[in-house]
Amino acid sequence: MVKAERKPVQEIFDAINGYGKVLNVGCGGCVSVCLVGGQKEVNALNAELKVHLEKAGIRKRIDGYTVERQCNESFLKELDSKAPEYDCLVSMACGAGVQHMAQRFSKIPVHPVVNTVSIGIDKDLGMYEERCRACGHCVLGYTGGICPVTRCAKGLFNGPCGGTNGDNCEISNEIPCAWLDIYKRLKNQDRLGDILKVRPHMEWQNQSPRTIIQEPYERRYLA
Amino acid sequence: MFRKKNTAGVNSDEIRAILDEKKAKMKLSLKACAHCSLCAESCFLFMGHNKDPKYMPSYKFLNSVGVLYKKKGNVDKQDLGEMRDLVWERCVLCTRCYCPIGIDIPDMLALARRICRSQGVYPQYDRE
Numbered sequence: 001m002v003k004a005e006r007k008p009v010q011e012i013f014d015a016i017n018g019y020g021k022v023l024n025v026g027c028g029g030c031v032s033v034c035l036v037g038g039q040k041e042v043n044a045l046n047a048e049l050k051v052h053l054e055k056a057g058i059r060k061r062i063d064g065y066t067v068e069r070q071c072n073e074s075f076l077k078e079l080d081s082k083a084p085e086y087d088c089l090v091s092m093a094c095g096a097g098v099q100h101m102a103q104r105f106s107k108i109p110v111h112p113v114v115n116t117v118s119i120g121i122d123k124d125l126g127m128y129e130e131r132c133r134a135c136g137h138c139v140l141g142y143t144g145g146i147c148p149v150t151r152c153a154k155g156l157f158n159g160p161c162g163g164t165n166g167d168n169c170e171i172s173n174e175i176p177c178a179w180l181d182i183y184k185r186l187k188n189q190d191r192l193g194d195i196l197k198v199r200p201h202m203e204w205q206n207q208s209p210r211t212i213i214q215e216p217y218e219r220r221y222l223a
Numbered sequence: 224m225f226r227k228k229n230t231a232g233v234n235s236d237e238i239r240a241i242l243d244e245k246k247a248k249m250k251l252s253l254k255a256c257a258h259c260s261l262c263a264e265s266c267f268l269f270m271g272h273n274k275d276p277k278y279m280p281s282y283k284f285l286n287s288v289g290v291l292y293k294k295k296g297n298v299d300k301q302d303l304g305e306m307r308d309l310v311w312e313r314c315v316l317c318t319r320c321y322c323p324i325g326i327d328i329p330d331m332l333a334l335a336r337r338i339c340r341s342q343g344v345y346p347q348y349d350r351e
Contacts, residue, residue: 028336032348039345066340068316068333075316075333125349 002030002094003128004037004114012045012090013052015111019060019088024049024113025079025101026066027093035126036114037092039066045092045113070097076104083108118150136205142194144185149202151178157199228299233342238296241338249334252326253289256281262328265321268313278313280320280328287335296338303344310335311346 016022024042032038042064053060065082068075070093083089083105091098094116102110118130135149139157149155153171160179163170169177186192213221242249262280263269269278276282287306291298298306310332318329339345 028340028345032346035349038348039340040347040349066345068336072318074318074330078333078337 001033001119002096002116003034003118003120003130004031004094004116006036006041006045006092006114007112009045009048009052012111012113013049015113016049016060016062016088016090017058019086019109021061021086022063022088022090023083023086024062024064024090025070025092026064027068027070027091027097028066029069029071029093029097031093031097031114032066034122034128037094039064042066042092070101073100073104076100079105134206135202136210137203139199142197142199143182144189144191144194146178146182146185148178148182151181155202157202228297229301230297230299233299233303235296235298237341238291238298238338241334241341242291242296245330245334248327249288249292249331252331253285253292255324255326256285257324259323262320262322265319267317267319268315277309280314280322280332283309283314284326284328284331284335288331291335291338300342300344303339303342306335307339307344307346310339 024046026032026039026042027037028039032041035041046062046064049062053062063086065079067078070076070091079101084107086108089101089105089108089110090113091101091110092113093101094114095112096116098110098112118128119132119134120128120130123129130150132147133150137149140147148157148159152159153169153175154161156179159182160177161170164177164180165173167176167180169175183192183195186194258281260279260281263274263276263278266278266280269275269280272278287310290302290306294302314332316329316333316336320328322328336345
Protein backbone atom coordinates (compact mmCIF):
# COMPACT_ATOMS: atom_id res chain seq x y z
CA MET A 1 0.00 0.00 0.00
CA VAL A 2 0.89 3.67 -0.26
CA LYS A 3 2.98 4.89 2.66
CA ALA A 4 3.22 8.47 3.85
CA GLU A 5 4.63 10.52 6.69
CA ARG A 6 3.32 13.65 8.30
CA LYS A 7 4.81 17.03 7.56
CA PRO A 8 6.32 19.01 10.45
CA VAL A 9 3.64 20.85 12.42
CA GLN A 10 5.28 24.22 11.70
CA GLU A 11 4.94 23.65 7.94
CA ILE A 12 1.25 22.80 8.39
CA PHE A 13 0.78 25.79 10.65
CA ASP A 14 2.36 28.09 8.05
CA ALA A 15 0.15 26.63 5.32
CA ILE A 16 -3.11 27.33 7.16
CA ASN A 17 -2.01 30.56 8.76
CA GLY A 18 -3.92 32.90 6.47
CA TYR A 19 -7.28 31.14 6.71
CA GLY A 20 -10.04 31.52 9.28
CA LYS A 21 -11.95 28.27 8.86
CA VAL A 22 -9.99 25.13 8.12
CA LEU A 23 -11.27 21.62 7.48
CA ASN A 24 -8.78 18.80 8.01
CA VAL A 25 -9.86 15.87 5.84
CA GLY A 26 -8.64 12.38 6.66
CA CYS A 27 -8.72 9.33 4.43
CA GLY A 28 -9.82 5.87 5.50
CA GLY A 29 -7.60 4.14 2.94
CA CYS A 30 -3.85 3.49 2.81
CA VAL A 31 -2.85 6.45 4.99
CA SER A 32 -5.19 5.20 7.67
CA VAL A 33 -3.55 1.78 7.64
CA CYS A 34 -0.03 3.28 7.84
CA LEU A 35 -1.18 5.36 10.82
CA VAL A 36 -0.66 8.80 9.34
CA GLY A 37 -3.93 10.12 7.93
CA GLY A 38 -6.96 8.29 9.33
CA GLN A 39 -9.62 9.61 11.68
CA LYS A 40 -7.45 9.13 14.75
CA GLU A 41 -4.62 11.11 13.17
CA VAL A 42 -7.03 13.86 12.09
CA ASN A 43 -8.13 14.27 15.70
CA ALA A 44 -4.53 14.21 16.95
CA LEU A 45 -3.33 16.79 14.42
CA ASN A 46 -6.26 19.09 15.13
CA ALA A 47 -5.55 18.94 18.86
CA GLU A 48 -1.88 19.71 18.18
CA LEU A 49 -2.73 22.63 15.90
CA LYS A 50 -5.16 24.06 18.42
CA VAL A 51 -2.46 24.08 21.10
CA HIS A 52 -0.08 25.71 18.62
CA LEU A 53 -2.66 28.36 17.75
CA GLU A 54 -3.50 29.03 21.36
CA LYS A 55 0.16 29.59 22.16
CA ALA A 56 0.43 31.99 19.24
CA GLY A 57 -2.76 33.79 20.35
CA ILE A 58 -4.51 33.11 17.03
CA ARG A 59 -8.23 32.41 16.77
CA LYS A 60 -9.12 29.95 14.06
CA ARG A 61 -11.71 27.26 13.52
CA ILE A 62 -10.27 23.85 12.74
CA ASP A 63 -12.63 20.96 12.12
CA GLY A 64 -11.98 17.39 11.10
CA TYR A 65 -13.75 14.94 8.84
CA THR A 66 -12.72 11.60 7.43
CA VAL A 67 -13.96 10.14 4.16
CA GLU A 68 -13.49 6.50 3.21
CA ARG A 69 -11.15 7.21 0.31
CA GLN A 70 -10.16 10.57 -1.13
CA CYS A 71 -9.06 8.93 -4.39
CA ASN A 72 -12.60 7.75 -5.15
CA GLU A 73 -15.23 10.21 -6.34
CA SER A 74 -18.17 8.35 -4.84
CA PHE A 75 -16.66 8.75 -1.37
CA LEU A 76 -15.23 12.23 -1.88
CA LYS A 77 -18.59 13.69 -2.91
CA GLU A 78 -19.64 13.27 0.72
CA LEU A 79 -17.82 16.58 1.27
CA ASP A 80 -19.80 18.50 -1.34
CA SER A 81 -22.08 20.22 1.13
CA LYS A 82 -19.45 20.60 3.85
CA ALA A 83 -16.33 21.84 2.03
CA PRO A 84 -17.70 25.20 0.79
CA GLU A 85 -18.17 26.30 4.42
CA TYR A 86 -14.38 26.48 4.82
CA ASP A 87 -11.67 28.90 3.67
CA CYS A 88 -9.11 26.16 3.32
CA LEU A 89 -8.97 22.37 3.18
CA VAL A 90 -6.05 20.33 4.40
CA SER A 91 -5.73 16.74 3.31
CA MET A 92 -4.15 13.87 5.17
CA ALA A 93 -4.39 11.61 2.12
CA CYS A 94 -1.66 10.61 -0.32
CA GLY A 95 -0.81 12.86 -3.27
CA ALA A 96 -3.57 11.29 -5.37
CA GLY A 97 -6.19 12.08 -2.75
CA VAL A 98 -4.96 15.67 -2.34
CA GLN A 99 -5.11 16.28 -6.09
CA HIS A 100 -8.52 14.68 -6.38
CA MET A 101 -9.87 16.89 -3.62
CA ALA A 102 -8.22 20.02 -5.08
CA GLN A 103 -9.84 19.21 -8.43
CA ARG A 104 -13.30 18.66 -6.97
CA PHE A 105 -13.19 21.79 -4.81
CA SER A 106 -11.19 23.93 -7.20
CA LYS A 107 -12.28 27.23 -5.64
CA ILE A 108 -10.90 26.32 -2.22
CA PRO A 109 -7.17 26.13 -1.46
CA VAL A 110 -6.11 22.58 -0.56
CA HIS A 111 -2.91 21.87 1.36
CA PRO A 112 -1.33 18.47 1.94
CA VAL A 113 -0.28 17.66 5.48
CA VAL A 114 1.50 14.43 4.69
CA ASN A 115 4.34 13.60 2.33
CA THR A 116 3.60 10.57 0.17
CA VAL A 117 6.71 8.45 0.41
CA SER A 118 6.36 5.11 -1.27
CA ILE A 119 4.55 1.89 -1.99
CA GLY A 120 5.82 -0.33 0.75
CA ILE A 121 5.41 -3.20 3.11
CA ASP A 122 4.55 -3.28 6.80
CA LYS A 123 7.67 -4.22 8.75
CA ASP A 124 6.13 -3.66 12.15
CA LEU A 125 3.57 -1.42 13.80
CA GLY A 126 4.28 2.06 12.45
CA MET A 127 7.36 0.87 10.53
CA TYR A 128 7.28 0.58 6.77
CA GLU A 129 9.79 -0.18 4.07
CA GLU A 130 9.72 1.01 0.49
CA ARG A 131 9.50 -1.74 -2.10
CA CYS A 132 8.08 -0.16 -5.24
CA ARG A 133 8.31 3.15 -7.08
CA ALA A 134 5.56 2.42 -9.58
CA CYS A 135 7.97 2.80 -12.49
CA GLY A 136 5.58 1.01 -14.82
CA HIS A 137 8.28 -1.35 -16.10
CA CYS A 138 8.36 -4.28 -13.70
CA VAL A 139 11.36 -6.60 -14.01
CA LEU A 140 10.97 -8.44 -10.71
CA GLY A 141 10.48 -11.76 -12.51
CA TYR A 142 14.04 -11.55 -13.81
CA THR A 143 15.65 -10.13 -10.71
CA GLY A 144 14.57 -12.73 -8.18
CA GLY A 145 11.84 -10.48 -6.77
CA ILE A 146 14.27 -7.73 -5.74
CA CYS A 147 13.52 -4.36 -7.32
CA PRO A 148 16.58 -2.71 -8.87
CA VAL A 149 14.70 0.57 -9.32
CA THR A 150 13.86 0.86 -5.63
CA ARG A 151 16.89 -0.83 -4.12
CA CYS A 152 19.74 0.26 -6.42
CA ALA A 153 20.86 3.87 -5.95
CA LYS A 154 21.35 4.16 -9.71
CA GLY A 155 18.19 2.23 -10.57
CA LEU A 156 20.23 0.00 -12.88
CA PHE A 157 18.45 -2.65 -14.93
CA ASN A 158 21.58 -4.47 -15.99
CA GLY A 159 23.78 -4.07 -12.95
CA PRO A 160 25.78 -4.10 -10.88
CA CYS A 161 27.79 -0.96 -11.41
CA GLY A 162 31.49 -0.77 -10.68
CA GLY A 163 31.05 1.10 -7.44
CA THR A 164 30.17 -1.67 -5.03
CA ASN A 165 31.85 -1.28 -1.69
CA GLY A 166 32.37 -4.82 -0.48
CA ASP A 167 28.83 -6.14 -0.13
CA ASN A 168 27.39 -2.66 0.07
CA CYS A 169 26.51 0.30 -2.09
CA GLU A 170 29.11 2.96 -2.74
CA ILE A 171 26.83 5.63 -1.33
CA SER A 172 26.67 4.06 2.14
CA ASN A 173 28.09 1.15 4.07
CA GLU A 174 24.64 0.58 5.52
CA ILE A 175 22.92 -0.01 2.19
CA PRO A 176 23.39 -3.50 0.78
CA CYS A 177 24.12 -3.68 -2.94
CA ALA A 178 20.82 -4.54 -4.64
CA TRP A 179 22.54 -6.35 -7.48
CA LEU A 180 24.58 -8.51 -5.12
CA ASP A 181 21.32 -9.51 -3.44
CA ILE A 182 19.79 -10.20 -6.85
CA TYR A 183 22.81 -12.33 -7.76
CA LYS A 184 22.56 -14.32 -4.52
CA ARG A 185 18.80 -14.85 -4.90
CA LEU A 186 19.10 -16.00 -8.51
CA LYS A 187 22.06 -18.26 -7.68
CA ASN A 188 20.01 -19.81 -4.90
CA GLN A 189 17.25 -20.52 -7.40
CA ASP A 190 19.74 -21.78 -9.99
CA ARG A 191 18.62 -19.02 -12.35
CA LEU A 192 21.85 -17.12 -12.84
CA GLY A 193 21.19 -17.16 -16.58
CA ASP A 194 18.58 -14.44 -15.97
CA ILE A 195 21.21 -11.96 -14.85
CA LEU A 196 22.91 -12.27 -18.22
CA LYS A 197 19.76 -11.39 -20.16
CA VAL A 198 20.11 -7.76 -21.17
CA ARG A 199 16.95 -5.88 -20.30
CA PRO A 200 15.84 -2.93 -22.42
CA HIS A 201 16.45 0.44 -20.87
CA MET A 202 13.97 1.92 -18.43
CA GLU A 203 11.28 3.98 -20.12
CA TRP A 204 10.67 6.04 -16.97
CA GLN A 205 6.93 5.91 -17.50
CA ASN A 206 6.46 7.35 -14.04
CA GLN A 207 7.75 10.73 -15.21
CA SER A 208 4.40 11.61 -16.80
CA PRO A 209 0.85 11.04 -15.53
CA ARG A 210 -0.50 7.63 -16.47
CA THR A 211 -4.03 6.36 -16.81
CA ILE A 212 -4.47 2.63 -16.90
CA ILE A 213 -7.42 0.74 -18.30
CA GLN A 214 -7.40 -2.95 -17.48
CA GLU A 215 -7.71 -5.11 -20.58
CA PRO A 216 -11.17 -6.60 -19.86
CA TYR A 217 -12.53 -3.04 -19.60
CA GLU A 218 -11.01 -1.67 -22.79
CA ARG A 219 -14.25 -2.03 -24.75
CA ARG A 220 -16.04 -0.05 -22.09
CA TYR A 221 -13.77 2.98 -22.29
CA LEU A 222 -11.99 2.85 -25.66
CA ALA A 223 -14.85 1.81 -27.96
CA MET B 224 -31.66 -12.17 23.98
CA PHE B 225 -32.74 -8.86 25.46
CA ARG B 226 -29.86 -6.60 26.33
CA LYS B 227 -30.21 -3.32 28.14
CA LYS B 228 -28.82 -0.53 26.02
CA ASN B 229 -26.20 1.81 27.30
CA THR B 230 -26.46 4.77 24.96
CA ALA B 231 -23.80 6.83 26.75
CA GLY B 232 -21.48 8.51 24.28
CA VAL B 233 -23.83 7.99 21.34
CA ASN B 234 -25.57 10.92 19.73
CA SER B 235 -28.73 9.37 18.26
CA ASP B 236 -29.90 12.71 16.87
CA GLU B 237 -26.71 13.01 14.85
CA ILE B 238 -27.15 9.45 13.56
CA ARG B 239 -30.73 10.19 12.58
CA ALA B 240 -29.66 13.37 10.78
CA ILE B 241 -27.13 11.39 8.70
CA LEU B 242 -29.70 8.68 8.01
CA ASP B 243 -32.21 11.32 6.90
CA GLU B 244 -29.76 12.64 4.31
CA LYS B 245 -30.03 9.35 2.45
CA LYS B 246 -33.41 8.24 3.68
CA ALA B 247 -35.08 7.82 0.29
CA LYS B 248 -32.22 5.83 -1.23
CA MET B 249 -31.79 3.74 1.91
CA LYS B 250 -35.49 2.97 2.24
CA LEU B 251 -35.76 1.98 -1.41
CA SER B 252 -32.60 -0.16 -1.21
CA LEU B 253 -33.80 -2.00 1.89
CA LYS B 254 -37.19 -2.59 0.33
CA ALA B 255 -35.75 -3.64 -3.01
CA CYS B 256 -33.34 -6.27 -1.69
CA ALA B 257 -34.90 -9.55 -2.83
CA HIS B 258 -32.38 -11.69 -0.90
CA CYS B 259 -31.48 -13.27 -4.22
CA SER B 260 -27.82 -13.63 -3.07
CA LEU B 261 -26.55 -12.80 -6.55
CA CYS B 262 -24.30 -10.16 -5.03
CA ALA B 263 -22.45 -12.83 -3.08
CA GLU B 264 -20.19 -14.16 -5.79
CA SER B 265 -19.04 -10.72 -6.84
CA CYS B 266 -17.45 -10.29 -3.40
CA PHE B 267 -13.91 -11.63 -3.27
CA LEU B 268 -14.03 -11.72 0.53
CA PHE B 269 -17.11 -13.96 0.40
CA MET B 270 -15.38 -16.25 -2.07
CA GLY B 271 -12.15 -16.15 -0.07
CA HIS B 272 -13.89 -17.12 3.17
CA ASN B 273 -15.41 -20.39 1.97
CA LYS B 274 -18.62 -18.61 0.96
CA ASP B 275 -19.40 -17.68 4.55
CA PRO B 276 -22.86 -16.00 4.36
CA LYS B 277 -21.70 -13.33 6.81
CA TYR B 278 -19.48 -11.98 4.02
CA MET B 279 -22.33 -11.60 1.55
CA PRO B 280 -22.67 -7.94 0.54
CA SER B 281 -26.41 -8.08 1.19
CA TYR B 282 -25.83 -9.49 4.70
CA LYS B 283 -23.39 -6.68 5.46
CA PHE B 284 -25.78 -4.05 4.12
CA LEU B 285 -28.91 -5.38 5.87
CA ASN B 286 -27.12 -5.85 9.19
CA SER B 287 -25.59 -2.39 9.25
CA VAL B 288 -27.72 0.24 7.55
CA GLY B 289 -30.77 -2.02 7.89
CA VAL B 290 -30.34 -2.14 11.67
CA LEU B 291 -29.68 1.60 11.95
CA TYR B 292 -32.78 2.35 9.92
CA LYS B 293 -34.97 -0.10 11.82
CA LYS B 294 -33.81 1.22 15.18
CA LYS B 295 -34.05 4.83 13.96
CA GLY B 296 -30.51 5.47 15.11
CA ASN B 297 -31.19 4.33 18.68
CA VAL B 298 -28.11 2.19 19.04
CA ASP B 299 -25.42 1.95 21.67
CA LYS B 300 -21.64 1.61 21.52
CA GLN B 301 -21.87 -2.17 21.51
CA ASP B 302 -24.17 -2.13 18.48
CA LEU B 303 -21.80 0.25 16.72
CA GLY B 304 -18.81 -1.88 17.70
CA GLU B 305 -20.44 -4.94 16.14
CA MET B 306 -21.25 -2.86 13.09
CA ARG B 307 -17.65 -1.71 12.89
CA ASP B 308 -16.48 -5.31 12.66
CA LEU B 309 -19.04 -5.93 9.94
CA VAL B 310 -18.39 -2.90 7.73
CA TRP B 311 -14.62 -2.73 8.10
CA GLU B 312 -13.43 -6.25 8.83
CA ARG B 313 -15.69 -7.94 6.30
CA CYS B 314 -15.63 -5.25 3.62
CA VAL B 315 -12.81 -3.29 2.01
CA LEU B 316 -15.13 -1.05 -0.02
CA CYS B 317 -13.63 -2.23 -3.29
CA THR B 318 -16.98 -1.22 -4.83
CA ARG B 319 -17.05 -4.32 -7.02
CA CYS B 320 -20.20 -5.89 -5.57
CA TYR B 321 -22.92 -6.33 -8.13
CA CYS B 322 -26.65 -6.13 -7.49
CA PRO B 323 -28.96 -7.10 -10.35
CA ILE B 324 -31.64 -4.78 -9.00
CA GLY B 325 -29.19 -1.91 -8.84
CA ILE B 326 -28.81 -1.39 -5.11
CA ASP B 327 -25.70 0.70 -4.49
CA ILE B 328 -24.32 -1.58 -1.76
CA PRO B 329 -20.94 0.20 -1.40
CA ASP B 330 -22.74 3.50 -0.87
CA MET B 331 -24.86 1.92 1.84
CA LEU B 332 -21.84 0.39 3.57
CA ALA B 333 -20.01 3.72 3.31
CA LEU B 334 -23.05 5.29 4.99
CA ALA B 335 -22.78 2.78 7.86
CA ARG B 336 -19.07 3.60 8.17
CA ARG B 337 -19.85 7.32 8.17
CA ILE B 338 -22.31 6.85 11.01
CA CYS B 339 -19.80 4.78 12.99
CA ARG B 340 -17.14 7.44 12.39
CA SER B 341 -19.51 10.19 13.54
CA GLN B 342 -19.73 8.43 16.91
CA GLY B 343 -15.97 7.87 17.19
CA VAL B 344 -16.20 4.18 16.28
CA TYR B 345 -13.65 3.20 13.63
CA PRO B 346 -10.74 0.76 13.24
CA GLN B 347 -7.71 1.44 15.40
CA TYR B 348 -4.98 -0.03 13.22
CA ASP B 349 -2.34 0.40 15.92
CA ARG B 350 -4.35 -1.62 18.43
CA GLU B 351 -5.83 -4.41 16.38
